[in-house]
Amino acid sequence: MGRYRPPRKQGSCYITPEGEKALRAEVYQLWKIERPEVTAVVHEAAKNGDRSENGDYIYGKRRMREIDSRVRFLTKRLDSVEIVDRTPADKDIIYFGAWVTVEDEAESKQSYRIVGPDEFDLASNKLSMDSPLAKALLGKRVEDEILFKTPEGQRELYISEVWYEKS
Template sequence: MSRAFVKEDGPDNEPLPDLPISPHPNLVTPRGLADLRRRLAEAQATLQALRAREDRLDRLPEAAAERDIRYLEARIASAIPVDPAAAPADEVAFGHRVTVEDEEGIETTWQITGEDEASAADHRIAPHSPLGRALIGARAGDEVVWTRPAGQVTLLVKRIACPD
């Protein structure tokens, strides 16, 4: 195919819009900061591999990798590392693991982490999430009210632990 028929300017060659950056302070645990750095290195390696492709007509994967790199660099630059061990162990704080018991007697352990490492599936929550806000500052034996879209749940704080 002649290069005369290839469109050089167009939406495929424009940078993708940046990913939204949270307005909240970017608190990170040591694991969270290490994960951001690992993800940045992976995104940079991906971009390098994409740029080394012989056939580079589709620039969208490169634009996505560049966008991800911009996001990760911004998150690392704004990171506020917090050592969970520096907070009092008798009160729920950023980085702590908290075991709670719900109204049916089911115990669940949550860790309060930075936004970028928060994962409900892994029981890690951000401090400004509804559950995080309910738990921060609580002590073992306290009852807290977790306001969810499905209604309020009362939780009993059973244990507070600093991660390893």
Template structure:
């Protein structure tokens, strides 16, 4: 039983997940910066603070060790993201339908406010920047639709109706 649980846990973290090429490059650059710039600088800071003597009351030493642990934790997380990434090239579909990698411009039929969303993988979502998951309610509603179509999305504040104005890749 224990072996089965461990293998399920391991497989969960080794599952492939979709990611855009831009998202992959962003995570890779962050990994390289943490590994080759920030972590060595913090190690040097910890070593310098340790050389000063009493470590129990040395704030620079305590902070440095804490920051190195945070960096190591983020590096492990980035390793899992990069190892399990399946890069999807953003290419327009022949029929103009929406799928992973699309940038969609649409208008709320009630408020007349325009929204622009990019459909991305779970690991690279950023709602404030308009980057939503294809598994989100809006992402699911948009999949397969085309410019000119109308979609209904069930949101916490109620049903929202959007008209798709433009689809780009």
């Protein structure tokens, strides 16, 4: 038996059209391409006899469980998310999907896009709307100052620019 892990808190149910497309592509990749390949390997390994010492069989079955679990999660998640594909009427206020440029005290600028929890990626400046920074940004305007908590303590930023991409 594995160790008990309490269920994770459900993330926000919003997603951009690009994020939804990426999740659907992942489901397709796993279900239509990767799973048939793993199934073929497991089938061939099962023909070899003793399965208890057959690495291809053991690891293939494990990978199939991982794929099935991920596909099940993604399918349920895609059924429950709401795709936000429209820009707001007031483009001066920060809403979901906005690109925001913030400055710190040293006048160092950083831009982020506020996206859903399923598509955040700090390497490409996509910030989850459930993060402390995004929560502090939502509903604010250009030239507002925000204060939010980080592991290092309180941090203050200045909002210098807000824009939305065309859908």
